[in-house]
Amino acid sequence: MTKKESFFVNRLKSVAFAFNGAWLLLKTEPSIKIQVFIGITMTLIGFLVGLSTTEWILQTLTIGIIIALEGLNTAIEEMADFIHPEYHPKIGLIKDLAAGAVFIFALVALIVGGIIYFPKIF
Numbered sequence: 001m002t003k004k005e006s007f008f009v010n011r012l013k014s015v016a017f018a019f020n021g022a023w024l025l026l027k028t029e030p031s032i033k034i035q036v037f038i039g040i041t042m043t044l045i046g047f048l049v050g051l052s053t054t055e056w057i058l059q060t061l062t063i064g065i066i067i068a069l070e071g072l073n074t075a076i077e078e079m080a081d082f083i084h085p086e087y088h089p090k091i092g093l094i095k096d097l098a099a100g101a102v103f104i105f106a107l108v109a110l111i112v113g114g115i116i117y118f119p120k121i122f
């Protein structure tokens, strides 16, 4: 196998691993299921109210980023539990920080949603 072929085979394998990770998140993680449900609901509402192109881009980005952050938070939790399954204040801090990062973006998502939908409702 040439170097070029092995590069493309390796990239393909990476995509397959990433796809498997995304599928596992969707299948096993309640927080991801909730975010995906909210994302689908907001997309349907977007069609109902008729979002502009810019609003669609902002809403889709916001939904995607929050789901991706939830996924990273889950990965950090898994790593923390694997490295140190017993109670430890540092593990608590690491998990709280990761959850805090998701929380910050959840607030941003609420603000973005408010800016898009508030003028359409009131």
Ligand SMILES: Nc1ncnc2c1ncn2[C@@H]1O[C@H](COP(=O)(O)OP(=O)(O)OP(=O)(O)O)[C@@H](O)[C@H]1O
Binding pocket: 031, 074, 077, 084, 085, 086, 087, 088, 089, 090, 091, 092, 093, 095, 096, 099
């Ligand atoms: N091993 C630990 N040592 C110390 N504190 C912990 C430990 N595990 C969890 N905690 C504390 O409990 C909180 C919740 O942790 P947990 O792993 O249950 O995540 P979670 O927020 O319930 O996430 P999810 O619902 O996605 O599983 C953490 O943010 C942390 O404050």
